[in-house]
Amino acid sequence: MQVGPTGPLVFACCKRSERGGTMQEEKLQKSSAVLKDAPRRGLTRRSFLKATAATAGAAAVAGVALDTLPAAAEGQKPQEEVYQGICRGNCGGGCRIAVTVREGKVVKTGPILNEDPMENLICARGYTHTQRIYAPERIQYPARRVEGTPRGGGEWERLSWDDAIKYICDHWKEYQKEFGDSSIAYSYGAGTYAQNYYVYMRLFNSLGATKIAQENDMTMLNYSWKMLGMSLYMVGNSRKDQVNAHTTFIWGCNASIGTFNRWKYLMASRDNGGKLVVIDPTYTVAAQKADFWAPIKPGTDAALAMAMIRYWHENGKDDKQYLATMTVAPFLVRQDTGKFLRSDEAGIAAEREAGVATGGGFGLGMDQGEGKFPLVAVDEQGNPGLLKEIAAPAIEGEFVINGIPVKTAYTMLLDRCDEWTLPAASAKCELSEDVITQLAEMYLDGPTMLHTGFGIDHRGNGDGASHALCTLPLVSGQIGKKGAGVSGNLAGATTGFAGDNWMTVVTSKMKPGATTNMTYIPQIVEEQQWCGQPMHLKSIFFYCGNPLGSYSGTTALRKAFESIDLLVTADTVWSDTAKYSDVVLPVPHWFEYETYRTCPNDYLDFNDAAIEPQFESKPDCDIIRLLGLGMDLGPEFDYDNAGFHAMFLDSDVARDQYGVTWVTLKQQKHIKMAPDEFIYGNQFIPFATETGRAEFYFENPVPEFDKSRQLDQELYALPFQSDPLETYDTNPLLEKYPINLMTHRDKFKVHTAFAKCPWLLEIQPEPTVELNPIDAEKYGIAENDYVRCYNDRGFCVFKAHLDPSLRPGTAWTEHTWLDDQYKAGHYADLTSLACTHFFPTNTPFDTLVAIEKYELEA
Numbered sequence: 001m002q003v004g005p006t007g008p009l010v011f012a013c014c015k016r017s018e019r020g021g022t023m024q025e026e027k028l029q030k031s032s033a034v035l036k037d038a039p040r041r042g043l044t045r046r047s048f049l050k051a052t053a054a055t056a057g058a059a060a061v062a063g064v065a066l067d068t069l070p071a072a073a074e075g076q077k078p079q080e081e082v083y084q085g086i087c088r089g090n091c092g093g094g095c096r097i098a099v100t101v102r103e104g105k106v107v108k109t110g111p112i113l114n115e116d117p118m119e120n121l122i123c124a125r126g127y128t129h130t131q132r133i134y135a136p137e138r139i140q141y142p143a144r145r146v147e148g149t150p151r152g153g154g155e156w157e158r159l160s161w162d163d164a165i166k167y168i169c170d171h172w173k174e175y176q177k178e179f180g181d182s183s184i185a186y187s188y189g190a191g192t193y194a195q196n197y198y199v200y201m202r203l204f205n206s207l208g209a210t211k212i213a214q215e216n217d218m219t220m221l222n223y224s225w226k227m228l229g230m231s232l233y234m235v236g237n238s239r240k241d242q243v244n245a246h247t248t249f250i251w252g253c254n255a256s257i258g259t260f261n262r263w264k265y266l267m268a269s270r271d272n273g274g275k276l277v278v279i280d281p282t283y284t285v286a287a288q289k290a291d292f293w294a295p296i297k298p299g300t301d302a303a304l305a306m307a308m309i310r311y312w313h314e315n316g317k318d319d320k321q322y323l324a325t326m327t328v329a330p331f332l333v334r335q336d337t338g339k340f341l342r343s344d345e346a347g348i349a350a351e352r353e354a355g356v357a358t359g360g361g362f363g364l365g366m367d368q369g370e371g372k373f374p375l376v377a378v379d380e381q382g383n384p385g386l387l388k389e390i391a392a393p394a395i396e397g398e399f400v401i402n403g404i405p406v407k408t409a410y411t412m413l414l415d416r417c418d419e420w421t422l423p424a425a426s427a428k429c430e431l432s433e434d435v436i437t438q439l440a441e442m443y444l445d446g447p448t449m450l451h452t453g454f455g456i457d458h459r460g461n462g463d464g465a466s467h468a469l470c471t472l473p474l475v476s477g478q479i480g481k482k483g484a485g486v487s488g489n490l491a492g493a494t495t496g497f498a499g500d501n502w503m504t505v506v507t508s509k510m511k512p513g514a515t516t517n518m519t520y521i522p523q524i525v526e527e528q529q530w531c532g533q534p535m536h537l538k539s540i541f542f543y544c545g546n547p548l549g550s551y552s553g554t555t556a557l558r559k560a561f562e563s564i565d566l567l568v569t570a571d572t573v574w575s576d577t578a579k580y581s582d583v584v585l586p587v588p589h590w591f592e593y594e595t596y597r598t599c600p601n602d603y604l605d606f607n608d609a610a611i612e613p614q615f616e617s618k619p620d621c622d623i624i625r626l627l628g629l630g631m632d633l634g635p636e637f638d639y640d641n642a643g644f645h646a647m648f649l650d651s652d653v654a655r656d657q658y659g660v661t662w663v664t665l666k667q668q669k670h671i672k673m674a675p676d677e678f679i680y681g682n683q684f685i686p687f688a689t690e691t692g693r694a695e696f697y698f699e700n701p702v703p704e705f706d707k708s709r710q711l712d713q714e715l716y717a718l719p720f721q722s723d724p725l726e727t728y729d730t731n732p733l734l735e736k737y738p739i740n741l742m743t744h745r746d747k748f749k750v751h752t753a754f755a756k757c758p759w760l761l762e763i764q765p766e767p768t769v770e771l772n773p774i775d776a777e778k779y780g781i782a783e784n785d786y787v788r789c790y791n792d793r794g795f796c797v798f799k800a801h802l803d804p805s806l807r808p809g810t811a812w813t814e815h816t817w818l819d820d821q822y823k824a825g826h827y828a829d830l831t832s833l834a835c836t837h838f839f840p841t842n843t844p845f846d847t848l849v850a851i852e853k854y855e856l857e858a
């Protein structure tokens with residue numbers, strides 16, 4: 001095994017056992033072909049081992065060969081090189097992949113084993129990249145929809161890159177002149193995680209374009225950011241800390257699939273004697289593995305969480321010490337305004353305090369203003385003062401300070417939870433009082449990790465529930481210590497901050513542009529304004545995503561897109577969005593250009609260019625250069641792929657703390673960038689919020705995007721239980737559409753990525769809908785029948801699978817397939833754009849449909 005100074009990783013005759021390989025590595029080696037006699041470049045095996053000692057790099061290779069290539073002649077050993085690729089869709093994995101190249105073709109992909117076997121996470125998808133690289137659905141060259149043909153009609157004319165860029169830039173310049181900068185918008189999804197993702201922002205920020213933010217399923221993430229200064233993405237305890245949890249609550253989260261990269265750790269904590277508790281309406285794989293499963297009624301999570309808080313307080317089991325020292329519990333809230341009481345209002349002399357950096361918005365949430373007067377608390381005798389001057393602040397009570405009626409934030413929280421007595425919560429959640437009591441007690445049997453995300457927030461009342469769930473660890477004190485806290489899809493991803501120079505998105509031509517999200521596009525198109533400012537959308541540029549395949553409300557989106565002149569998609573394959581565009585630009589597969597990946601583990605990982613970009617595809621950075629120069633943005637865009645990446649990795653932390661640059665990363669491939677033990681939310685690593693405390697009370701809840709909307713400030717200040725937007729018990733629509741259709745993540749796809757891999761289609765060939773047999777019988781549907789689901793928005797045909805573990809009245813389908821893989825219709829057409837507006841998000845679980853048996857045409 002060798003590595004050249006700037007060349008690929010080259011694996012040959014790798015014998016992990018000589019180095020004391022683990023059982024898992026041995027097993028992988030035995031079960032798979034291990035390359036031998038690969039050509040050596042640069043370093044000897046000995047020097048490679050020395051070179052990689054610092055990074056404890058790759059050790060063994062296993063994989064699946066592409067069997068369509070001709071076999072080597074008799075007796076002739078194939079010349080093979082193995083490169084490091086990073087699999088980087090939105091699964092949370094970020095796995096290191098050994099990419100074997102023979103005679104210029106990628107013939108095999110498999111895992112690169114890590115020094116820590118727990119970090120070996122490759123799944124079936126990781127073995128299928130050969131089929132993705134050579135897929136017939138690759139976009140091969142720039143193309144434009146043939147004039148006069150309908151969008152999605154499939155008639156394209158080939159363009160040169162020069163012509164394609166000129167066409168786009170000429171139109172953009174016209175739009176800017178006539179309709180202003182905001183007429184150009186850009187939309188990015190979760191199709192690719194690497195630095196190209198953000199370098200596009202450099203371009204669009206310089207154009208003053210409208211950002212269509214990615215936040216389509218991020219309510220829980222945004223709450224954790226706002227309340228804890230961390231997100232389930234970026235910062236939290238190291239994901240390895242999960243093994244120290246004595247109790248783990250998996251709440252509304254299909255963890256074995258949806259948070260695949262954490263599942264091994266979740267199982268390890270159970271193997272260590274930990275207890276697994278699952279709260280989920282559906283009997284998921286996680287529920288099957290659980291010690292305790294609570295089949296909660298969908299959409300009632302906030303009521304359960306608030307009942308637990310109420311129970312803890314009533315029984316003296318809340319962690320008053322933690323609340324007093326690490327949360328906003330002691331701060332006083334004015335009863336006349338709902339704002340925190342500040343020193344000037346209380347008549348206490350104090351200087352204004354400068355703001356602090358917060359976790360939200362990639363650490364850019366700094367209060368740059370003149371600062372605010374400090375918040376006020378009271379001591380146990382009710383005397384007001386600054387918190388730092390009070391040895392033992394009261395966390396409960398109501399007072400009158402300087403003539404102003406106030407309550408502590410914790411008393412406000414308890415008041416809010418008061419209605420959720422055990423009987424009330426039991427009736428709401430359809431769980432017995434005994435079960436709720438047991439859940440409350442088990443949560444206290446810590447250290448307890450709460451594992452959630454991408455579930456309860458997919459319903460229209462997910463905001464109050466996200467707030468309630470993020471409050472649980474604070475009241476119980478189950479955070480800020482080993483084995484406790486809030487985790488989720490990508491927790492422990494500390495390199496997200498360590499590796500990236502976020503200022504790359506800024507240039508001297510930076511113009512502040514508007515921000516919205518996809519939910520509001522139909523509204524903007526109809527009203528021709530956004531937040532009180534004129535906005536005439538003329539063009540959307542899509543990258544790293546497939547909104548017409550993966551987002552909700554696609555019927556409404558397509559209708560809105562009809563009014564937008566120029567849709568451009570940069571993608572590797574013909575996604576639903578690419579097919580519906582006016583111009584497409586081909587982007588290489590991940591293993592065809594150099595980049596690096598930060599999240600989700602503790603490492604920075606280099607992604608080699610195993611082969612040249614296929615066909616006429618160009619890496620995103622090259623596209624950004626062409627568009628930047630085409631839009632006359634000058635030398636700040638005159639960089640190649642390496643130049644942009646070097647800039648992006650040039651962060652203070654990477655350079656000064658870890659000595660990492662683009663060059664050293666390219667040499668070493670795999671560099672640890674985070675401490676082994678990272679425990680978040682205590683006196684050593686406090687919360688990255690404005691107060692430095694966990695903020696379960698919001699004094700100023702404003703909508704994230706549509707600032708012109710009025711929110712119910714009192715309601716959004718604290719957790720709350722509300723009805724879902726569509727799937728509530730008294731909705732008259734239930735008569736017409738009685739089934740609640742939800743989605744679940746899929747083992748064999750990541751959103752629509754991997755949807756057409758032939759090997760994966762052998763295992764799961766087509767879209768299915770899972771139905772409870774009681775519902776199926778009612779509609780005369782049997783296993784493997786085709787079923788048409790429909791509502792006022794659209795329809796979709798699936799193959800039926802009967803599953804008695806589903807609650808009657810609910811149905812499940814995979815999220816999601818490409819348009820031409822459904823027999824008819826599309827799942828996303830059934831969903832709506834309805835949302836609440838604090839952290840607006842797609843609400844695909846909040847969907848009512850009718851079902852009927854469907855006869856395929858012969």
Ligand code: SF4
Nearest residue numbers: 087093094095123126
């Ligand atoms: S799809 Fe995700 S889990 Fe599977 S190999 Fe790729 S990164 Fe790893």
